Amino acid sequence: MGFAHGAGFLLHGLRMWRRRPGLMLLGIVPALLVLVVMVGLLVVGVLYVDDLVAWATPFADDWSGAARGVLRIGLAIALLLGSLVLFVVTFTGLTLAVGDPFYEKIWRETELMLGGDVPERGVGWLRGAIDGAGLVVLGIATTAGVFVIGLVPVVGPVVGPVLGVVVSGRLVAGELVSRSLEARGLDRADQKALLAGHRPAMLGFGTVVQLCFLVPFGAVLMMPAAVVGSTMLAREALDSRVP
Template identity: 60%
Template sequence: MSGTGRQRPALGAAPVLSGPAYLLRGFGMWRRRPGLMVLGMVPALLVLAVLVAVFVVLVLQVGDLVGWATPFLDDTGEVARSAVRVSLAVVVVVGFVVLAAATFVALTLLVGEPFYDRIWRETERMLGGEVPDADVGLLRGIRDGAVLLGLGAATAVGMVVLGLLPVVGTIAAGVAGFGFSAWLLAGELLTRPLEARGLTAADRSELVRGRRGPVLGLGMSVQACFLVPLGAVVVMPAAVVGATMLARDLLDASAARRT
């Protein structure tokens, strides 16, 4: 896989299903630069260790937390009280997972900036053409990470509110949270290769308009890997590669439509 002689997933047909194909192609970088990809796992491992520690504490304390937050249920029947509090506990845990997923990508890209910059540049060289050199900068990473954290927190709060509906609310909150967090992390992964070409946030939104399927598909496939033990660590370098490839194809498709 070198130069411009690369097979691209079709952006027009089965667009959501084309997203995971980019992640699979990203894993192909392990054959070309295994040492570089291993380095890309280091920041992911550090951030994951911190988030897992917080998650364990939350799971151990979530029962007391939900009980403290719902004193108005103390006078209700035991069955109803248990059903609502268990549902809320599940939603709180899932909400944290959504927040952690969004935070994980932002923090990992920020902590691992030197490693992922090298992976991104190697991917750009492999795909052919000049490597864009617009300054992205540390402040951009901090700013985008803060925005992503805020969106993730808002999503987690929304899931808790939605989860107030027993059973149905819990399921709906889980599905909605998975989809929205997948979209957030895909957007964060695409930010680097697009900003390096001088695209603003408005430009990026315009670029993905009408091509949301591949972006969501990539995010969902990366998100699914997060559910596997240590999957987040292994997938991050490949996700950076896959997102760079997707960004190039989105730009090419946009240019083709204008001609």
């Protein structure tokens, strides 16, 4: 149940592309729509990051050129890194909210493939949208933390992104896995208790998913696989319960 074991669930999800390509293509539609919008916003942010930093630091106008440059370059790097973390987490939340009917279809077919007791209904679009919005809020908070850490000289630009990927990955894993668990009537407290013994696996799965999302167009292709992999991870956690 270690880190590598959890990361392997994404590989299991990717195998579904070979077994059920038509089903997996359904998950590309909402992911692609959200990606186009968010990439556009990210590009705008990159183009205007210098102007934004200069606007936010008018007090540095009278500093020496070297000091002003160090401050504003550091802020620009921290802002870009934070935006990247926000992009990844927000993408997942928005995609789950927009594409819930598509991903519920993928979830259900995965459940049927695994066999056993399968819930008659998923969490529903409204509940999925609320959970997706909650993930976006948590992503914004994570981004703020990454931005602050990124301001630390020397180590900040390295430690910030690493923590951002790990923390946001754990959040995304929790949100994806919760779909199968909520459909079985488990509230957040029950889910936390159930997954307590699977923390390394959850972290491994979420971290690998986040890293794949950083690859151009990786988020579009990986999102359906992440839904499949998270369903399998949830079923493993459920099957490992002691009666």
